[in-house]
Amino acid sequence: MITLNPTDRIFLSAPHMGGAELSLIQDVFATNWVSPAGPMLTQFEEDLSKLTGLTHVAALSSGTAALHLALRLSGVASGDEVWGSTMTFMGGVAPILYVDANPVFIDIEGDQFLIDLDLLEGELIRAEKNNQLPKVVITTDLYGHVVDGSRVRRLADRYGFVWISDAAEAVGAYRDGRHAGKGADFVILSFNGNKIITTSGGGALASDNGRQIERAKFLATQAREPAAHYEHETYGYNYRLSGVCAAIGVGQLKVIEDRVAARRNIHETYRRLLSHVPGLSFSSEPSGMRANRWLTTVQIDPSQTGFSREEARLALEVENIESRPFWKPMHMQPVFEEARVVGGCVAEKAFERGLCLPSGSAMTQQQVEQVVAVLDRLGRK
Ligand SMILES: Cc1ncc(COP(=O)(O)O)c(C=O)c1O
Numbered sequence: 001m002i003t004l005n006p007t008d009r010i011f012l013s014a015p016h017m018g019g020a021e022l023s024l025i026q027d028v029f030a031t032n033w034v035s036p037a038g039p040m041l042t043q044f045e046e047d048l049s050k051l052t053g054l055t056h057v058a059a060l061s062s063g064t065a066a067l068h069l070a071l072r073l074s075g076v077a078s079g080d081e082v083w084g085s086t087m088t089f090m091g092g093v094a095p096i097l098y099v100d101a102n103p104v105f106i107d108i109e110g111d112q113f114l115i116d117l118d119l120l121e122g123e124l125i126r127a128e129k130n131n132q133l134p135k136v137v138i139t140t141d142l143y144g145h146v147v148d149g150s151r152v153r154r155l156a157d158r159y160g161f162v163w164i165s166d167a168a169e170a171v172g173a174y175r176d177g178r179h180a181g182k183g184a185d186f187v188i189l190s191f192n193g194n195k196i197i198t199t200s201g202g203g204a205l206a207s208d209n210g211r212q213i214e215r216a217k218f219l220a221t222q223a224r225e226p227a228a229h230y231e232h233e234t235y236g237y238n239y240r241l242s243g244v245c246a247a248i249g250v251g252q253l254k255v256i257e258d259r260v261a262a263r264r265n266i267h268e269t270y271r272r273l274l275s276h277v278p279g280l281s282f283s284s285e286p287s288g289m290r291a292n293r294w295l296t297t298v299q300i301d302p303s304q305t306g307f308s309r310e311e312a313r314l315a316l317e318v319e320n321i322e323s324r325p326f327w328k329p330m331h332m333q334p335v336f337e338e339a340r341v342v343g344g345c346v347a348e349k350a351f352e353r354g355l356c357l358p359s360g361s362a363m364t365q366q367q368v369e370q371v372v373a374v375l376d377r378l379g380r381k
Pocket of ligand 1: 061089169192
């Protein structure tokens with residue numbers, strides 16, 4: 001018997017089960033649909049479609065797999081340009097390399113850390129003149145903020161690129177009454193263990209284009225043509241989600257609104273209890289946006305606080321509290337040293353100053369106060 005010790009560490013974003021998951025897993029066992037097929041998988045896809053308003057969904061083994069399929073389905077070929085926000089997680093860009101395309105990184109704006117749409121538009125105008133328009137633009141709804149989808153859609157239609165919305169961190173987030181990603185050609189979702197809801201590990205590709213999602217399911221199951229001997233006209237992947245993981249997802253979706261409410265409440269508590277510390281700033285939420293506040297982010301201006309982002313992180317660590325710097329911008333990563341970047345200073349500054357605070361929806365008020373106490377103490381030194 002493996003002994004799993006509970007810990008009193010305060011994690012950045014721990015899984016938070018809703019209560020129905022175990023009996024849904026038992027249903028899957030009772031009917032023997034544990035494999036990546038069957039009614040629970042279909043149920044999960046239907047529930048995701050209801051939540052997002054995207055009419056077709058393929059449940060997959062990860063968000064990274066979803067992005068890989070989206071790029072393949074966009075027809076990206078070797079040497080094509082794929083543009084995206086420089087501030088993101090590696091899983092949101094690595095598939096650009098899987099399809100042998102060239103990434104171009106665009107800077108962010110500084111309020112919600114989303115791709116800078118003015119900068120993007122300027123670069124598209126320039127690229128059109130030089131006949132070098134990108135095949136795909138990936139927007140990333142970072143930390144649960146949501147990009148202005150109406151504007152991105154207009155740009156996609158005007159400049160003829162495929163819009164992939166990486167909403168891995170934005171499940172349950174809305175802008176102008178529409179779920180993150182609605183209006184995009186493809187939407188990536190993640191249910192990795194640290195996300196607002198989890199299937200232990202998993203993801204999904206969603207779209208309003210049913211034909212493309214059918215094709216995604218085909219590619220995700222090794223591209224088997226309908227022949228008993230497994231005929232292959234192309235190659236695929238083993239990317240489908242298992243029935244067991246789908247059962248966890250069905251359970252988690254029952255509580256998604258509670259999870260968003262809890263994270264938003266934690267965010268408001270940090271904001272209120274730290275408002276007296278000069279030099280700390282929280283991301284904004286423009287009217288019409290309902291961020292899911294997956295992670296509460298704080299920017300630390302050392303000239304005002306007297307302490308740096310790294311000093312804050314280490315002080316929290318001493319108290320057994322996990323926090324994390326912002327994602328290191330992709331144009332600063334050694335693996336992308338040859339990639340083109342448009343701007344980049346805003347992301348660099350956000351990386352230098354930005355810290356993600358523990359935000360798990362199961363956190364107690366007392367735990368939030370423990371985090372606040374560390375930052376408060378640093379501010380008084
Ligand atoms: C912005 C972003 N894109 C893509 C991914 C990849 O998702 P997954 O971990 O499910 O592969 C993640 C997170 O994990 C993410 O945060």
